[in-house]
Amino acid sequence: xxxxxxxxxxxxxxxxxxxxxxxxxxxxxxxxxxxxxxxxxxxxxxxxxxxxxxxxxxxxxxxxxxxxxxxxxxxxxxxxxxxxxxxxxxxxxxxxxxxxxxxxxxxxxxxxxxxxxxxxxxxxxxxxxxxxxxxxxxxxxxxxxxxxxxxxxxxxxxxxxxxxxxxxxxxxxxxxxxxxxxxxxxxxxxxxxxxxxxxxxxxxxxxxxxxxxxxxxxxxxxxxxxxxxxxxxxxxxxxxxxxxxxxxxxxxxxxxxxxxxxxxx
Amino acid sequence: xxxxxxxxxxxxxxxxxxxxxxxxxxxxxxxxxxxxxxxxxxxxxxxxxxxxxxxxxxxxxxxxxxxxxxxxxxxxxxxxxxxxxxxxxxxxxxxxxxxxxxxxxxxxxxxxxxxxxxxxxxxxxxxxxxxxxxxxxxxxxxxxxxxxxxxxxxxxxxxxxxxxxxxxxxxxxxxxxxxxxxxxxxxxxxxxxxxxxxxxxxxxxxxxxxxxxxxxxxxxxxxxxxxxxxxxxxxxxxxxxxxxxxxxxxxxxxxxxxxxxxxxxxx
Numbered sequence: 342x343x344x345x346x347x348x349x350x351x352x353x354x355x356x357x358x359x360x361x362x363x364x365x366x367x368x369x370x371x372x373x374x375x376x377x378x379x380x381x382x383x384x385x386x387x388x389x390x391x392x393x394x395x396x397x398x399x400x401x402x403x404x405x406x407x408x409x410x411x412x413x414x415x416x417x418x419x420x421x422x423x424x425x426x427x428x429x430x431x432x433x434x435x436x437x438x439x440x441x442x443x444x445x446x447x448x449x450x451x452x453x454x455x456x457x458x459x460x461x462x463x464x465x466x467x468x469x470x471x472x473x474x475x476x477x478x479x480x481x482x483x484x485x486x487x488x489x490x491x492x493x494x495x496x497x498x499x500x501x502x503x504x505x506x507x508x509x510x511x512x513x514x515x516x517x518x519x520x521x522x523x524x525x526x527x528x529x530x531x532x533x534x535x536x537x538x539x540x541x542x543x544x545x546x547x548x549x550x551x552x553x554x555x556x557x558x559x560x561x562x563x564x565x566x567x568x569x570x571x572x573x574x575x576x577x578x579x580x581x582x583x584x585x586x587x588x589x590x591x592x593x594x595x596x597x598x599x600x601x602x603x604x605x606x
Numbered sequence: 607x608x609x610x611x612x613x614x615x616x617x618x619x620x621x622x623x624x625x626x627x628x629x630x631x632x633x634x635x636x637x638x639x640x641x642x643x644x645x646x647x648x649x650x651x652x653x654x655x656x657x658x659x660x661x662x663x664x665x666x667x668x669x670x671x672x673x674x675x676x677x678x679x680x681x682x683x684x685x686x687x688x689x690x691x692x693x694x695x696x697x698x699x700x701x702x703x704x705x706x707x708x709x710x711x712x713x714x715x716x717x718x719x720x721x722x723x724x725x726x727x728x729x730x731x732x733x734x735x736x737x738x739x740x741x742x743x744x745x746x747x748x749x750x751x752x753x754x755x756x757x758x759x760x761x762x763x764x765x766x767x768x769x770x771x772x773x774x775x776x777x778x779x780x781x782x783x784x785x786x787x788x789x790x791x792x793x794x795x796x797x798x799x800x801x802x803x804x805x806x807x808x809x810x811x812x813x814x815x816x817x818x819x820x821x822x823x824x825x826x827x828x829x830x831x832x833x834x835x836x837x838x839x840x841x842x843x844x845x846x847x848x849x850x851x852x853x854x855x856x857x858x859x860x861x862x863x864x865x866x867x868x869x870x871x872x873x
Contacts (some may be wrong), residue, residue: 390784392780392783392784413788416786416787416788417786418786419783419784419785419786420785420786422784423784423785424781424784424785426777426780426781428777429777430775430777430778430780430781431778431781432778432781432782432795432796432799432800433775433778433799433800434799434800434802434803435795435799439795443781443782443785443787443795444785445785446782446785446786446787446791446795447785447786447787448786451788451790451791451794454787454791454794454795455794496781499781499785500785503785503786
């Protein structure tokens with residue numbers, strides 16, 4: 342269970358990006374976090390594994406307070422938090438297998454990491470997970486030789502190698518074509534129930550959020566303004582989250598006029 | 607076909623320096639400097655006139671180049687090659703920790719300043735000056751040459767590698783950190799693979815460069831072919847000196863070819 346309480350993040354003296362966020366995610370549930378660019382979705386996710394330092398507040402994962410951790414304790418906590426990135430963030434010049442095993446780097450010694458002598462059960466788990474998502478035959482290929490969808494599968498497997506207690510996905514489908522992104526969403530959904538993991542997915546695509554998750558959280562200007570099941574996420578909620586902010590779709594429909602409305606975001 | 611009555615439009619490339627005063631001012635300044643420099647530096651035209659035939663004699667004496675004392679040439683080159691390879695290996699290995707220290711994105715401020723300081727110091731003197739210092743410190747011979755070129759390599763490779771590290775894709779670092787990797791693990795998995803091709807290219811270039819420099823530092827007594835060359839000149843054995851120069855050119859050409867080929871293959 343992931344419990345976020347009164348989470349605040351501000352950069353310098355600017356307006357806070359997150360203004361006292363509260364969120365509880367039970368095990369075995371998939372949560373979509375929607376919101377316009379700059380609403381604080383990414384910052385919130387990155388506060389959980391401390392890629393971004395929260396200014397104040399509390400984040401507890403299965404009872405462990407994450408905000409105060411430092412050094413080795415922080416690294417031990419991060420092992421339990423898998424993350425999937427928009428840009429995949431694979432090590433391009435290493436093989437798929439090395440990328441997958443990178444998920445174990447929090448567990449093995451430096452010597453094991455450098456010499457690639459990972460424990461046999463790690464290798465076995467890697468092959469099992471790669472078979473599960475259909476990339477096992479790529480084990481010895483370089484990561485940058487794969488297509489976008491395949492690379493994101495590597496990213497997902499790497500995160501799962503950590504034996505995480507929560508999975509964070511920061512716009513996992515934004516760099517993918519529509520078909521592939523559906524497949525990745527389906528994969529995340531089924532993995533969550535197979536491994537009974539809480540999964541938090543930042544996503545722009547509201548249709549996908551409704552189709553593949555059980556709960557939608559809407560952020561706007563760093564505060565939560567919607568929290569409910571997909572069925573409740575209606576036009577009004579959409580308007581509340583994105584309204585008044587020029588989305589790319591609005592610009593497209595307004596384009597024939599050829600004149601900007603002047604409402605710069 | 608009639609065209610509307612209108613003057614043909616013209617276009618000229620805008621001047622590089624827009625302000626005409628500044629543009630012509632700089633030009634005038636340059637001319638003035640050249641006149642002043644040539645007028646005031648002590649060029650002894652008489653002496654230059656005498657020297658030209660002598661230069662002719664030296665070049666004439668160099669032809670045909672003589673490879674008679676090839677054993678001396680071989681010994682000298684073997685030593686130069688040893689110096690260059692050893693210094694490159696040492697320098698490239700030592701440049702890695704200093705480059706990591708001197709990369710702003712992965713090192714804290716005090717470490718960064720220390721790393722930068724080491725690189726700046728090892729870059730601030732030409733190898734010949736460093737060689738003179740090392741010859742004074744450890745005596746004539748190849749050790750001085752190895753030390754000189756190692757320092758030279760640390761400075762050059764360290765600086766460029768640090769800049770390369772500063773431009774890596776940060777996402778890969780975040781991914782390893784997010785998996786719970788520590789600093790060294792992150793270096794090995796997320797940083798080094800990204801800069802590896804560049805480091806290999808730099809090493810090959812540095813080997814090139816050290817080969818050339820090892821000939822020069824030999825002149826001040828730091829071992830290698832430079833010493834042999836200096837002796838040949840000292841004995842007015844221009845034919846042998848020319849043979850040495852030809853071999854230096856050949857070796858540099860070969861090493862450039864090899865390093866170019868390796869750099870292309872590593873990607």
